[in-house]
Amino acid sequence: MLPKKLQAMNFAASESSVAPTLSRRGFLISAAATATGLAIGYQVLGAKASAGAAGGPLSPFASYVEISEDGVVTVLSSQFEMGQGAYHGLATLVVEELGANWDQVTVRGVSANNDLYGNLAWGGVAQGSGGSTSMATSWDRYRKAGAAAREMLIAAAAQSWGVPAAEISVKEGVVSHASGRSAGFGALVKAAASQPVPTDIALKAPSEWTEIGSESTKRYDRVGKTNGAQDFTIDVKLPGMLTAVMIHPPKFGATVAGFDAAEAKQIAGVHDVIAIPRGVAVVAKDMWTALKARDLVTVSWDESQAETRGIDEIFTEYRALAEQAPTAMARNDGDAAAAIGAAETVLEATYEFPFLAHAALEPLNAIAHRDADGVLNIYGGHQIPDLYHYIVSQVTETPMEQIRMVIMKTGGGFGRRAVGDGDVVAEAAMIARAIGYAAPVKVQWTRENDMRGGRYRPAYVHKMRAGLDKDGKLVGFENHIVGQSIVAGTPFEGLIQNGIDQTSVEGASNQPYAIPNVAVGLTTTDVKVPVLWWRAVGSTHTAYAVETFMDEIIEATGGDPVQYRLDLLKDHPRHAGVLKLAAEKAGYGKKALPEGHYHGVSVHESFASYVAEIAEVSVEGGEVVVHKVTAAVDVGTAINPDTIKAQVEGGVGFGLGSVLQEDLTLTQGAVDQGNYDSYMPLRIDQMPEIDVHIVESDAPPTGIGEPGLPPIGPAVANAVYRATGTRVRILPFAKGMVA
Amino acid sequence: MEHVLKINGQEHRVDVDPDQPLLWAIRDAVGLTGTKYGCGVAQCGACTVHLNGVPVRSCQTFVEDAVGAEITTIEGIGDKVATAVQEAWADLDVPQCGYCQSGQIMSAAALLSETPKPTDADIDSAMSGNLCRCATYQRIRGAIHEAAKRLEA
Ligand code: FES
Ligand code: FES
Numbered sequence: 001m002l003p004k005k006l007q008a009m010n011f012a013a014s015e016s017s018v019a020p021t022l023s024r025r026g027f028l029i030s031a032a033a034t035a036t037g038l039a040i041g042y043q044v045l046g047a048k049a050s051a052g053a054a055g056g057p058l059s060p061f062a063s064y065v066e067i068s069e070d071g072v073v074t075v076l077s078s079q080f081e082m083g084q085g086a087y088h089g090l091a092t093l094v095v096e097e098l099g100a101n102w103d104q105v106t107v108r109g110v111s112a113n114n115d116l117y118g119n120l121a122w123g124g125v126a127q128g129s130g131g132s133t134s135m136a137t138s139w140d141r142y143r144k145a146g147a148a149a150r151e152m153l154i155a156a157a158a159q160s161w162g163v164p165a166a167e168i169s170v171k172e173g174v175v176s177h178a179s180g181r182s183a184g185f186g187a188l189v190k191a192a193a194s195q196p197v198p199t200d201i202a203l204k205a206p207s208e209w210t211e212i213g214s215e216s217t218k219r220y221d222r223v224g225k226t227n228g229a230q231d232f233t234i235d236v237k238l239p240g241m242l243t244a245v246m247i248h249p250p251k252f253g254a255t256v257a258g259f260d261a262a263e264a265k266q267i268a269g270v271h272d273v274i275a276i277p278r279g280v281a282v283v284a285k286d287m288w289t290a291l292k293a294r295d296l297v298t299v300s301w302d303e304s305q306a307e308t309r310g311i312d313e314i315f316t317e318y319r320a321l322a323e324q325a326p327t328a329m330a331r332n333d334g335d336a337a338a339a340i341g342a343a344e345t346v347l348e349a350t351y352e353f354p355f356l357a358h359a360a361l362e363p364l365n366a367i368a369h370r371d372a373d374g375v376l377n378i379y380g381g382h383q384i385p386d387l388y389h390y391i392v393s394q395v396t397e398t399p400m401e402q403i404r405m406v407i408m409k410t411g412g413g414f415g416r417r418a419v420g421d422g423d424v425v426a427e428a429a430m431i432a433r434a435i436g437y438a439a440p441v442k443v444q445w446t447r448e449n450d451m452r453g454g455r456y457r458p459a460y461v462h463k464m465r466a467g468l469d470k471d472g473k474l475v476g477f478e479n480h481i482v483g484q485s486i487v488a489g490t491p492f493e494g495l496i497q498n499g500i501d502q503t504s505v506e507g508a509s510n511q512p513y514a515i516p517n518v519a520v521g522l523t524t525t526d527v528k529v530p531v532l533w534w535r536a537v538g539s540t541h542t543a544y545a546v547e548t549f550m551d552e553i554i555e556a557t558g559g560d561p562v563q564y565r566l567d568l569l570k571d572h573p574r575h576a577g578v579l580k581l582a583a584e585k586a587g588y589g590k591k592a593l594p595e596g597h598y599h600g601v602s603v604h605e606s607f608a609s610y611v612a613e614i615a616e617v618s619v620e621g622g623e624v625v626v627h628k629v630t631a632a633v634d635v636g637t638a639i640n641p642d643t644i645k646a647q648v649e650g651g652v653g654f655g656l657g658s659v660l661q662e663d664l665t666l667t668q669g670a671v672d673q674g675n676y677d678s679y680m681p682l683r684i685d686q687m688p689e690i691d692v693h694i695v696e697s698d699a700p701p702t703g704i705g706e707p708g709l710p711p712i713g714p715a716v717a718n719a720v721y722r723a724t725g726t727r728v729r730i731l732p733f734a735k736g737m738v739a
Numbered sequence: 740m741e742h743v744l745k746i747n748g749q750e751h752r753v754d755v756d757p758d759q760p761l762l763w764a765i766r767d768a769v770g771l772t773g774t775k776y777g778c779g780v781a782q783c784g785a786c787t788v789h790l791n792g793v794p795v796r797s798c799q800t801f802v803e804d805a806v807g808a809e810i811t812t813i814e815g816i817g818d819k820v821a822t823a824v825q826e827a828w829a830d831l832d833v834p835q836c837g838y839c840q841s842g843q844i845m846s847a848a849a850l851l852s853e854t855p856k857p858t859d860a861d862i863d864s865a866m867s868g869n870l871c872r873c874a875t876y877q878r879i880r881g882a883i884h885e886a887a888k889r890l891e892a
Pocket of ligand 1: 775776777778779780781782783784785786787796797798799
């Protein structure tokens with residue numbers, strides 16, 4: 001998802017100490033330097049002042065919490081909900097301090113006020129969710145909002161009851177006084193909203209927490225997700241709404257040369273067929289009519305600017321580049337080349353990582369509806385809402401104030417809903433405008449649109465070298481990464497520093513092992529396949545390369561995979577902590593495993609969270625079976641332990657599918673896969689038992705939407721090596737085990 | 740063309756092509772949106788409904804073949820087994836994004852109606868047609884066992 005940082009950065013508890021690595025101004029200038037309109041628009045948005053900026057502190061009721069007169073507490077979330085539990089996390093912080101009852105709580109996404117909603121883990125430069133930062137950015141902000149709202153409710157009650165505020169308490173949605181007087185939030189909210197906003201708010205001490213850290217809290221939105229009630233963008237109904245399906249160019253970079261829709265337009269219920277810059281849209285009264293009509297449209301494409309290479313040609317180029325010197329260095333400790341040159345034993349390995357699709361279960365969609373007041377309402381999974389807001393304004397030539405972003409929960413995301421050009425959101429806006437805003441229009445991508453719509457985890461090649469001296473000591477480590485930049489050519493291009501896109505090298509450039517000479521280089525390639533952050537971003541490949549190569553090194557030294565790592569992690573207690581805990585819980589080296597079962601070990605930090613995983617694996621008839629994964633995580637303060645466990649389970653399952661069998665390939669520039677029959681996420685019969693342990697910590701909270709993923713691939717690969725003697729260096733395993 | 744579909748015990752007149760997938764008739768013509776579209780080709784299970792109690796992929800079932808059948812969607816399942824499944828799902832906090840879960844629950848309820856005490860292997864085979872991109876599978880297994888236990892009690 002979005003890069004967490006411009007360089008390694010520790011999240012801290014207080015707002016002021018979450019220091020931006022670049023100032024807001026720095027970010028905006030560098031973003032504007034991309035010379036795209038988007039970056040400049042972003043700058044305009046960023047400059048927008050909040051209502052409270054001029055006067056005193058802003059009321060929590062004007063920013064983060066709404067309480068209705070019937071007592072419904074609505075948490076206004078700056079963070080996006082795609083399944084990872086961000087809404088529940090933010091609600092937990094508010095409920096804790098406010099003293100609300102979970103039954104009265106709901107959450108709504110909000111946007112268009114960067115001062116209130118800008119992500120503090122990114123220095124507040126923009127609103128957005130990514131890099132597993134939702135809890136880090138919200139930790140103070142939403143607890144303070146809950147506490148301020150509580151104080152104001154108490155002040156209102158004190159005033160109306162004529163008792164000292166200090167004698168009033170709030171618990172589970174009830175404000176009460178020793179005299180027996182009590183009231184719900186709804187009855188007090190009107191008076192509360194006009195109370196002075198407290199400036200000095202005392203937050204609860206950890207010992208007073210009843211919600212934060214509670215094992216028994218269940219997600220506030222769980223029931224609606226078991227009875228069909230939870231609405232996603234695909235489910236939004238608006239009077240007279242039309243459905244549009246897209247015909248996209250078959251090759252990336254191609255454009256519409258012409259199309260014939262005469263036959264399609266004969267079908268009853270077809271509203272129009274139109275060309276927009278991103279393809280041809282078939283607009284009809286409902287989905288099936290649109291799909292049927294789409295089959296009858298013929299489009300000719302201008303492929304003169306299109307990517308026409310196949311995956312083999314791309315990898316051939318990458319392999320050759322990997323043998324040359326990197327074009328930029330991300331890390332250079334000592335002199336790795338010299339150390340390896342003088343080494344007694346030299347190890348070398350080349351890894352290949354395919355393109356990967358997010359393939360969230362809800363295919364991309366968005367709705368545009370200009371209402372009777374002339375307001376253009378845009379419904380969708382707006383992971384970077386202000387940017388999308390700006391894009392809609394640009395493509396429809398509508399003033400920003402006349403656009404309202406309606407933020408929907410999505411059926412998965414994994415990074416795909418945070419796109420620099422707003423793809424499907426832009427389509428909805430363009431189509432609505434092209435049909436003269438005649439009716440609300442929903443653009444619904446088919447699974448095939450989604451699979452072939454680009455924005456993949458980039459393909460990469462890693463060339464690794466290591467040297468051991470005559471005593472078997474690891475003296476040099478080199479890692480050359482070859483692949484596309486995720487941020488180049490996007491509004492986030494300012495994140496490239498000194499030729500290094502951090503999202504390409506994160507997890508490798510900051511690998512923690514104490515090695516005297518380390519070189520991490522990058523060669524950024526030029527391929528027209530659109531790429532994007534994909535759950536855990538750089539660490540999806542760097543963790544695999546580093547942690548499996550470490551395993552080879554350890555084997556060459558005769559060391560033990562856990563002990564050797566611990567020896568090199570003396571300055572990294574949090575890495576060591578999770579590794580020790582995982583080893584202990586897995587019974588690593590102690591418990592006798594069933595015949596043919598082997599343990600594989602991996603530890604990795606991503607997004608300031610630390611995760612170790614030990615996989616128990618057997619290989620039966622060439623098939624890799626993962627029986628059990630024991631994970632230990634350190635995310636600082638564990639706000640919702642059960643959500644943390646769920647995210648590690650999900651991250652392991654997501655990551656395991658990718659290393660075992662996900663493979664997005666191209667032939668002459670066209671994507672080969674179209675649906676889940678050829679692009680295959682993990683299914684239940686491949687899901688191991690997963691046992692998650694959380695390190696106790698009072699450090700500020702970090703995230704867990706992504707960090708559970710990176711260690712699983714290398715943990716399984718290291719176990720597969722023990723089972724078979726094969727080092728899998730070409731992913732997915734379905735390819736690399738036979739290669 | 741007009742067809743009568745009996746969904747969740749209620750008759751709905753829908754004016755759609757006979758070869759229209761039941762999925763889109765349920766979602767667009769009838770307006771019940773708990774049944775989801777994920778793939779359209781019987782690969783993900785998000786569109787699972789019951790036809791006379793048997794789980795089917797509504798994206799690959801034609802409207803004309805559903806006429807006359809008792810169609811049950813996530814909005815309409817409410818028998819003892821299904822309720823136990825839904826409650827176990829909520830109690831184990833199975834859903835993440837939730838998008839696949841209507842289909843998962845329809846498949847799980849059908850499994851438990853046929854096989855009241857499923858093994859892990861039974862679960863894996865009955866549920867492997869239901870994709871969960873959030874990979875909530877461990878909890879799905881757990882919730883099915885939990886529902887089975889509660890139904891037995
Ligand atoms: S939508 Fe029917 S199985 Fe996927
Ligand atoms: S809960 Fe997200 S796809 Fe299953």
